[in-house]
Amino acid sequence: MPPIVASPTAAESYLWAIILFPLAGAIVNGLIGRRIGKGNVTLIALGAMVGALVVSTIAFTWALQGTVLHFRGDPWIRVAGPDGRALISIGWGLLVDRLSGTMIMVVTGVGTLIHIYSASYMSHEDDTGYARFFTYLNLFVAAMLTLVLGDTLVLTFVGWEGVGLCSYLLIGFWYTDPAKAFAGRKAFVTNRIGDFGFLVGLFALISIFGTASYGDLQAIARSLDPAAAIQVGTFAGRTYQWAITFALLGLFVGACGKSAQLPLYVWLPDAMAGPTPVSALIHAATMVTAGVYLVARNAFLFSLAPAAMATVTIVGALTALFAALIAFVQTDIKKVLAYSTVSQLGFMFIGVGVGAWWAGVLHLVTHAFFKACLFLGAGSVMHGMGDETDIRKMGGLLKKMPHTAATFGIATLAITGFVPLSGFWSKDAILGNALFSHNPAWHQVGEIAYVLGTLAALGTAFYMSRVFFLTFVGKPRTHAAEHAHESSPVMTIPLWILAILSIVATVLALPVHGQLGHLFERFVEPVFAAGTARLLAVEHLHAGEHPAWPYFAAWGVAALGTLVAWTMYAGPALEAPRKLALAFPRLYRFAYDKFRVDELYEFLVIEPLRYLAYILWRIVDVFAIDGLFVNGVARAVGAAGSMFRVAQNGDLQRYAAVMAVAAAVILWTVLGAGGR
């Protein structure tokens, strides 16, 4: 047996290989990809993913057995702590516990499937574009794995920025189209706003605790009295609770940017400009869940700051409902899925916000399966329809594309929350836990989140069924829909794998015999033990069995939403949507325009900034800096240089004289100053 399988120490030293595989793939494809042909590019990119998947699986096996793999890297940055406290050392360490182990399995597993799918989906690109695509995709996976595996917030931030960059590059992949390039820029800028919050939170935590490593933070947090006052640093005089709440809200702003929560969600729908596999991998399954991961990773800190948890909960709940409402009337299949992603991310934040971290992470995992399946299905539809994305021009594709339709249907049922598919368990575990949580900072927040979340779940059932019925059921409404064709097996096989995974993932949520809670809850329990213990202590959570009625309610809600959608889009009331739109034209228009949030930001933020930038450019840059400082100083220096140049005329005697005089001046000065 190779040592990596046999001993955890050996496995630890191989952890970096998980990141280095895709990184090497990106470097090779980036440097020589366009010269070696598509076949070799695919081989390298896919080989890198499989390599990462194999090592991840081995590491995950250790996590399954309860071993935490921790590669303690060499110090990377060493700086003096605030107020002359001990040196802050930040290392290259990697950590695989049950949380990050789950994440790397999702990233490499779903990532590998999407690489396979992309090999067919992107085959129309020329060699350069094809190599560029896989370079970015591999680079993204490397960055995402860095984010997940890093054992300090700093390394997580490195990955955080890396995935942001790759997201930007891939959204604007077809950069010759200005709209797509603009969408990439919008995503990048919005994410930067969030990153600013992340940095504030990171620096605050370093100032409070003098470390950024999760292990050290957790050790300190375990025995911390949140009401004690901080002695040194920026927060001297404040209580720990106050300072931690401040830091965590900063981190949460970063999470809102990356995970597309109110008010920073606006980039995600536009991000659909990228190739569809990118939407599936980055903007559904992995990158956008980074914010949820960040909150779950720091659960032990959040448990000290109930106000921060309340904020996470309410933002998640509002986002879930808000995005679901917008999704009602969208007609672009990818836009609906994008808003659905925003909404589902909101659910995850409710989960991690109320202290049911395991439920949030479980929903992250199941969502990765069914949403990736939905996006890839949408891509398959686009492929068969000649890049058409308007669901009003589809219809009847069930017969033309049976595999796509079947998998899309399974995933739709999963996201809707039908028993026994995976979405039911994860979503309703979140809502159930929300209802029975009592946040000491805001007692009703759990109940509010439950109501908003249940409404959002009703909406989800409605709009997802609507998409399914409009796309696959009924009669073909256009010429393209009549002549649609099924995609190649290279695309449908990943679809089936993901569809089966969205069913099988149900296992994760099965109740454990003889114990309270679910399989996955027990599985990740060690990671969240510290946070859960503290929440139980302050009666934020209650140990014991919850009533079962919220589960039945959720089931009923899912059925109701689906039934309404069926009635309106495939059943007896086909005319109803049009009549409704005509009856409430303004409301319809308002929702169709996504509640005009983009326009609001344009008016409130972007225009004033542009105006300010213009003024600064004219006055400060052109006049003061360029005119006075740069050119003025340059002219003055140039003139001085030319003046002294006269002394340098190549005349030997003069040089010698200069030296002699200089020596004399030195002697005179020294003896004048030093002689008594």
Add this chain to the structure above:
Amino acid sequence: MNGFPTNDFVALLPIAILTVGALAVLLSEVFLVSGRRGYQAAITVVFAVAAGAAAIARPYSGYVFNRQAVVDDFSAFVTVVVCAGLALSALVGAGWLRARNAERGEFYGLALFGTAGMALLGMATDLLVAFIAIEVMSLATYSLAAYLRRGKRPSEAAFKYLVLGAISSALFLYGSALLYGASGSTLFGELAKGRGSPLSLAGLSLVAAGIAFKIAAVPFHAWTPDVYEGAPTPVTAFMAAGVKAAAFALLARIFLSAEAGTAAQATAFSGVISGLAVLTMIFGNLLAVPQRSVKRMLAYSSVAHAGYLLVGVLSASVAGVREKALAGLLFYLAVYAATAIGAFTVVGALERRSRLDDEPADAWDLERFAGLARRRPGLAFAMAVFLLSLAGIPPTAGFIGKLYIFQAAIGAQLYGLAILGVLTSAMGIYYYLRVVVYMYMRPAAGEAEPLSSAATSVALAAAVAVVVVLGLVADPVIRLAQAAGAILL
């Protein structure tokens, strides 16, 4: 063995290797039957590497020749730097000289002799030994500057260098005599004895003036642009790298010996050094700005860098920051050697090559760099790396060097010098980046194909590697330099 000073000779091993190498190259000329001299550069590199290895292995450490010289980490570091400079310059010279059909054993022989002098200078702890080492080094470089006799410029440059160098030697020697008068000894260790007396002050000042000539500090810099421009380009590279490093090693030893145990910056001697530093930083940068000849600009840049290095020497006199300052100084010298050789190599590759004695005024004009990025992207990239390092922009090693020196200056409370250093560095960015702008943003003007040879490419790659790698992971070398600096007092 009844008093035979074995250790003294073991200590000289690197110098002996270099001398033997020089003799081997020169003798091989006698037996030469064909015109092929490719082996000579190889011999030089081998002996340079052997001498460097001997300095690292260091079979004997400590004072030798009645405390007139010392073998320590500091001297080993200096020897390695000058030997590396020699090896790179030999590789550069091989390509450059072959293209001009001017490759002769004398070039390598003189360079090896000169390096032997530099290595000895790094070891000297006695004014007389130092003087001998200076002369060994200088005579070789005077001759090297005149190596291409066929052109008009080299002869003129060498003549100027010789005459002005003689004056500086006279200053140094006179200063040594005064110091002997003041302290009764020529050993550095005894310099502090006569401190305060006018005789000692005048002696130190004159010695400093003599060294200031070698390191090209203002106002003893006047020869630099003319000689750097006139000398064959590989020779210029060799001088910029080796002479400067060796002379700074000497200055650091003398300065720290003379200042041992005094309050920082209180003495007139440090006043002289800081005056030189101020003038050198200001005028070196100021005069580089209007130059259109890149070779001349690099000569002034070499002057400017001497200014920053002087700040490092000054900071080293403060006990608390001595280690950091000396580490910065040594690191800076090593990096500057690689960078300067690299930059001059690119300049040499672009020189017009119509006839040997044909040295048009625009041989190194900025215009010749126009569009280089399109014609020879590799060459342009290397040059860009060197220029960024000279300007002190991260992630190049030049940045780390400046960072250490200015940090040390702030630690030594030399705030004025540190601020001046940073400001003048900013001025430097202008003339360094101007070359980058020409290379990358101007359309190609000349049609002449730049020189390319395998040996030159190897040297360039090595220099780029040094500049980039040391910029990213400076720690190991910094630690070596710290160990070397810790030896000095």
